[in-house]
Structures are given as structure tokens and as C-alpha cells.
Amino acid sequence: MRYQIRHAIVRYAADLILEDVNFEIHDSEKIAVIGRNGCGKTTLLKLISGEIEMSNIDSDEECGITTSGTQRVGYLKQISFEDSEITVEQEILKVFAPVFECEKRMGELNELLKEKSTSQILNEYASLQAKMEALGGYSYRQDMETIFQKFGFALSDLERPIGTLSGGQQTKIAFVKLLLSQPDIMLLDEPTNHLDTATIEWLEGYLKNYQKAVVIVSHDRMFLEHVIDVTYEIEYHHIKRYVGNYTAFLHQKEEAIKKQEKDYEAQQAEIKRLTDWIEKWKNTPTKVAATRSKRKVIEHMVMVEKPRRFDTKAFQGQFVPKTTSYTEVLLVKDLQIGYDFVLSKVSFQLNRGERLAVIGDNGKGKSTLLKTLVGKINKLGGSYSFGSRVEWEYFDQQAAVAESANPKKTVLDDFWEVYPTLKEVEVRNALGNFLFTQDEVFKELGQLSGGEKVRLALCKLFKRQPNLLILDEPTNHMDLVGKEALEKILKSYTGTVLFVSHDRYFIREIATEILSFEQNQVTYYKMGYDEYMEKRGNAKDTKDTMVTENKAGKKEPTLSDIFDKKTYYNPGKVLSRLRQQLEKYEKMLAESEERLSELQIEQMNPKYATDYQKLTKLENMIAEEERKQESLLERILETECELDHMQAVQN
Secondary structure (H helix, E strand, O other), X not given: OOEEEEEEEEEEOOEEXXXXXXXXXXXXXXXXXXXXXXXXXXXXXXXXXOOOOOOOOOOOOOOEEEEOOOOOEEXXXXXXXXXXXXXXXXXXXXXXXXXXXXXXXXXXXXXXXXXXXXXXXXXXXXXXXXXXXXXXXXXXXXXXXXXXXXXXXXXXXXXXXXXXXXXXXXXXXXXXXXXXXXXXXXXXEXXXXXXXXXXXXXXXXXXXXXXXXXXXEOOOHHHHHXXXXXXXXXXOOEEEEEEOOHHHHHHHHHHHHHHHHHHHHHHHHHHHHHHHHHHHHOOOHHHHHHHHHHHXXXXXXXXXXXOXXXXXXXXXXXXXOOOXXXXXXXXXXXXXXXXXXXXXXXXXXXXXOOXXXXXXXXXXXHHHHHHHHOOOOOOOEEEEEXXXXXXXXXXXXXXXXXXXXXXXXXXXXXXXXXXXXXXXXXHHHHHHHOOOOHHHHHOEHHHOOHXXXXXXXXXXXXXXXXXXXXEXXXXXXXXXXXXXXXXXXXXXXXXXXXXXXOOHHHXXXXXXXXXXXXXXXXXXXXXXXXXXXXXXXXXXXXXXXOOEEOOOOOEEOOHHHHOOHHHHOOHHHXXXXXXXXXXXXXXXXXXXXXXXXXXXXXXXXXXXXXXXHHHHHHHHHHHHHHHHHHXXXXXXXXXXXXXXXXXXXXX
């Protein structure tokens, strides 16, 4: 056993987070810690890493933490690097400080061996060689470059100052360092965030074969399915161990609750039988000994706890479209998407009742496609058209979790503002379906968590009863129960769904078709996710399946047939244009930040204190600059992603 926690209690101030926790890590176990948002999963990781201590550490109970020898614990979390000026390579190489110390000492010994050879020097040199081997010192450069590229970086990125990377990229660098350090116990909190599908699939294989222990907190069910062999669930402050992956956990939990219910009911029936007998004969002199004996039987019973209502509370509802669209819902032909240059070119047809998943690597234009279809971004070429009687609604997870313009507004008022003709009971019923009950409807928007904001946005969206849902990463910020609830809703939904997601389990459960953003093309697959994965493994032999069937039964060519790559894919020209575009966006952002600063200073001018017309004008101008900056930041991110990809191809 590597690590053990016994009977731990963790509190924050007066709030109980974890109670009577017993937790073990054996050998090379891959352990998942799951539970509702806020149940204490990250708290458990902090306890293991030593960031926090048990609240009952000084009690007389048999509690504590024990380890088998010294266990190096590595914890992946959001970090900020100490020196933003050093290069990415210099930051990563900090992991190999022990290797460099060995190299330095071996060099010194080599010089000594030139003068004289003693058994002491030779023994020390042999010991250092063994240590270098154990540390991976003879292959560290190759290991670093391999893992670095697996996380979507080009080797040229090693020369970039660490401070020039985005927050997501810096988290990836921290992940690379953690994997290279090879701790005895690796703690991963939502490790698949910021990773594309290809990287996640590689990481699954890496962790599955990792020779030491891994503890994972994640809402990515397919990732857990593929990696873990032990599951701990935190529920109602307590933790329980299940052996097996996510599917095995679900089965064991279901069987456990059935058995507990059966045992509880049987015991209660026996208690009732004995109690009735005692009541019947308690005043009969000849039955005194027997009644006393039966009372002792009840007193000495090991009571079976009444099964608690498992914490599966989730939003719910049957959502039927207000109107039914015609068969052809959306036709996209040679649609060129992007901002100032073409990111991708797309063709597909979406019919009524279909659920099309848009998948692929980051920075290829998946979200840009949805924004183009709903009119938030202008198309750069081609065409798209919605069919007759199509009524669509768009969910943007970034907008859903963004700070509200009026954070003091309550959930009730925010919903009512969108549907002013509804009665209060109707508003409360709608919000109640999405877990905003009783006093929770008076919660201020500024106090909502990311998951609560997503629920509120979905509640408003479904109330409109559209027949086409356009969803951009709807499961972000949701816990496992929330994801399963949304899956249930969408499976029973009779309309059409077009959605972007990185959640492979969610895609597998929902998608009936796949639109895959691949290296240099976008391909439509008329199949579900499991079949798509099979076809992807043998793509060259299955080109005939990657087509769209039109009404006449004719095969519409894929993008690889209708897109002349030479027209748009000249690496040198594209790199030059991307760099110019990035420079332009950064300049525009700097100018906007300067204008925003000037407007904010002007807003604080005392002479405008009572000039409400002027103040309103300034507020509108400030809001416009802030919106412009959000748009520019998004363009910068997409341009950087495309530039990174092009540089990787070049290298």
C-alpha cells in the first residue's frame, strides 16, 4: 500500500466537507474520485497533496495518514510560473535538475579518473550511472520532445517565453512537467480540460501503462472508462470505494442500493413481528421471560441503515418543439468559415430528427461554424440555408457563464424578463425543472456557479420550444449527473440538434451523425460515434461511407472532393498571412484597451456626476469597447492555434 487515510474529517470554518474518510492507494492503481460539484473532490486531492490537514488530527480517535516510505506526490492544478521571461524549454528542464546534477558529478569523476583510478571513484561512478538510468537521464531529451508534441505544441514553441502562452497552454506545460517528473502518486484535477481528442486518447494510453499510482478527478466519463480500475464516490460527505471502471461502479452502486433496501425492509419486518409479539404477551406472567428475550434480540440487532436518497437530483423535463420543421432543416454548401481568412470549408445536410455532433481538434473552426450559422460571424464564401418552418435557438457556453451585466438581478427576475407574459407559478415551475426551487430563485446572478449559469441558460432556451437546437459545448461546467440529465432530455427531444462537444461519452450517447474537423478538411459521416471510431481506424478503405445522401439518393462529394487545397493551402503564404493577422489583432486590442482606459477616466469626471445622458452614453461606449476586446481576444486565440498548427506541420 502506497498511501492510506483513516477516519479523516475535513472542515472549512464551520462547514463539514468530508466525514470519516477512509481512502487507500495501492501500487499502480488508477483511481477516480467522482461526485456532485462541490462535494469535496478537490478537497480530497488537497488533503493527499498536503496542502490542507485533517480537522480531527489532534483527536483521540484512530485517525491519520500513513505512507509506505517516502512517496513523491505530483499535483496538476492551475498555476502561474515564477519567471515569465524564461523559455518554455528552460521551464520544462527544471524537472531534470537531478539528472543535470548527476551529469555534473559524473563529469567531475571522469576528470579524476584521468589522473588515477580508485575503487571508490569507480563505485561512485557506477552508482551515478544507475541513478541516471532510473531517472531516465539518457533519454530525457527525447521524452521531453515526444510528450511536448503530444500536447499539440510544435518544437519551435520550446523557444517561446513562458509568459507569452495562454492560460490553457501554461496548464498544458504544467501537465508536461508533471508527466516527465513521474511522481509516485499523480493527482489530476480535470486533466482533459484544454486537450483535444487526439491528445486525450494518447493520454489515456500513457496513464493506463503508467507504472505508479494515479488519482483522477474528472467529469469525462469515457476517459474514466478507459483509464481507471478503482472508483471512489463522495456523497453526503462520505466516501465509498468500488473496484472497477465507471461502468462497473454504476452497476455495483445499483446492486448495493438494491441489497440495502432488501436488507432494511427484511429487518424492519422482523422488528415489527417481534414488537407485535411483545405487545401481545407483555402482560402475561408465563410469557415474561420470552418477551424479555425478544426485546434483547431487537436491542442487539446490528441495524441496517435506511437507504438514503442518492444524490441524483438533476434538471428534467419533456421538451416538445412548438412547431415541426420540414424534412430538410439545414443545407450547408461549400461554406467558408473564419474571420479574415478561411479556417475551414464545410458541406453537409441536416435533416429533421438528426443529432449532428461537430468534433475535431481545437482551433479548426468548430465554434466558428456555429457562430457563422447563427449570424454572429459573416461567412467568407459558399452558402447555407435553413429549411421551411425551422425555429432555432443557440446556446453559447462562453456567453452562458460570462459575468452578467446586472449581477444583482435575481434568477427569477432574469427569467421573467425574457418571458414577461408568464404567471409567477409558470416561471417557478420552469425554473424548478432546472433545480431553481424555493428561495434559490432569489439568488443573484453574480452568486451563481458556472453550472448554475448553464442550467439557467438552458432553462430559458428550452422554454422557447425551438425545433432546432444549436449547442456549443453544452456539458461544460456540468457534473456527471447533470450530463446524464441533458442526455436524457436530448434523446427524448423530437426536434433536431447540431452541437459541438469534446465529451466523447456525451457524443456517443447523443450523436446520430458526425461532422469531423480533420487536418485539412471537414468530413461528414452518416453514422454514430462508435461506428465513426471504427471507420476512422481504417479511413482509406472506407471512403465510400464518408458521404451525404441527398433526397434523390445521389452521393454528395465530401470536402476533399470539392475543395481545391492548392488554392488555400500554401504553407509559406498562410504562415505569413497568419503572422500579419496576429500582429494586426494585437495592435487593435492595444488601441481598444487605450480607448477603454480613456473612457473609464472620463466616466469618473466629477462634472458628469449628474449628467445622466452623458453617463449613459459613456457606459454604452465602454460596453462596446469591452465587446470589441472579447471578439479580438477570440480572434487572437484562433489565429494563434492555427499558427501553432502550421508551424508544427512545417517542422
